[in-house]
Amino acid sequence: MNYVQDVSAQGYVEEYYGKQRCFSSMINNPGVSLLPTGLLGFVYLVFLGYLFLGISISADIFMEAIEVITSKTQVREVVDETTEKTFLIEVPVWNPTMANLTLMAFGSSAPEIILSVLEAVKGLGEP
Numbered sequence: 278m279n280y281v282q283d284v285s286a287q288g289y290v291e292e293y294y295g296k297q298r299c300f301s302s303m304i305n306n307p308g309v310s311l312l313p314t315g316l317l318g319f320v321y322l323v324f325l326g327y328l329f330l331g332i333s334i335s336a337d338i339f340m341e342a343i344e345v346i347t348s349k350t351q352v353r354e355v356v357d358e359t360t361e362k363t364f365l366i367e368v369p370v371w372n373p374t375m376a377n378l379t380l381m382a383f384g385s386s387a388p389e390i391i392l393s394v395l396e397a398v399k400g401l402g403e404p
Contacts, residue, residue, distance in 0.1 A: 346371065351367070
């Protein structure tokens, strides 16, 4: 019998032994079709948790960056009209609400923007 591996139009990898299809999956690792489904489910669940942990760490770093950006202040000189004394006060550069909304909108769209830029750069030399 011949072992054949083929990629179908939907992106799934299909394994054939002779003329019979024995396995179909988007993940192609040697011996995956031989593992019990309970073990595969547990491994996939742990891997999914690992991915969510990475997303939470990157989101935390992004929120710290937003806090640093929105905490910027400028020192301005203010004159009291009654006593004509000048005072130096710190004024925030950003409106915190608008900065957070704008930066979070950019942050949630960043993966799509990066993928679009990568696809455009990849296809630059093609006709």
